[in-house]
Amino acid sequence: MPRAPRILVFSGSLRSDSLNHAVALIAASGAESAGAELTILKLSDHPLPVYNQDIETQDGLPREASAIKKLFREHDGFIIGCPEYNSSITAALKNTIDWVSRPEDGYPPLDGFKGKVAGLVSCSPGPLGGIRGLPAVRSILSSIGVIVVPMQAAVPNIHECLKGNQFSSESTQVAVEGVGRAVADITLRMLD
Numbered sequence: 001m002p003r004a005p006r007i008l009v010f011s012g013s014l015r016s017d018s019l020n021h022a023v024a025l026i027a028a029s030g031a032e033s034a035g036a037e038l039t040i041l042k043l044s045d046h047p048l049p050v051y052n053q054d055i056e057t058q059d060g061l062p063r064e065a066s067a068i069k070k071l072f073r074e075h076d077g078f079i080i081g082c083p084e085y086n087s088s089i090t091a092a093l094k095n096t097i098d099w100v101s102r103p104e105d106g107y108p109p110l111d112g113f114k115g116k117v118a119g120l121v122s123c124s125p126g127p128l129g130g131i132r133g134l135p136a137v138r139s140i141l142s143s144i145g146v147i148v149v150p151m152q153a154a155v156p157n158i159h160e161c162l163k164g165n166q167f168s169s170e171s172t173q174v175a176v177e178g179v180g181r182a183v184a185d186i187t188l189r190m191l192d
């Protein structure tokens, strides 16, 4: 019997009331009901400088980058709420990925990403639900060795359809929880 998959849940928003974070938590409930152990991460709790190779060359990874990288390393998979900014990934999410992708003494390259599983969800107050940002996130993660599950969910008109941790539409609830469930199921198979 494999151990429970460890899933890190976060969003690419630094906003305290992030709706994408809320949607990621709903996806995470699907992972939890499929047997995963969750860790919730707020990127705003670990402020990072904008990646600059001079900083890394002079001082190595900043303390907060190293702390986030450790969290990535210690988990088997990720559930990521992906806000769409100007039709693509947010700077905060890309900056986090860039820092975590950097090498650290004593660890193999890309150890925060390689062979881990990710599920992507998004939402937006607009009619497209942030779906245009998801291919960018999928492409970036895939290129650094993450297995991104095929299922994803983009929830439009989020202000009208989210009440607490429930969507007004049952099919949306099932779709979002299903992304988390897929992450847990695939991770579990890989641990077996």
Ligand SMILES: Cc1cc2nc3c(=O)[nH]c(=O)nc-3n(C[C@H](O)[C@H](O)[C@H](O)COP(=O)(O)O)c2cc1C
Binding pocket: 011, 013, 014, 015, 017, 018, 019, 020, 021, 083, 084, 085, 086, 087, 088, 123, 124, 125, 126, 127, 128, 129, 130
């Ligand atoms: C710089 C910026 C660009 C945005 N671009 C888009 C966009 O391209 N498509 C969209 O649907 N919403 C866009 N939005 C609106 C966000 O979807 C909305 O602010 C959302 O609530 C952000 O996610 P969060 O609640 O998780 O912080 C943009 C917001 C900002 C601040």
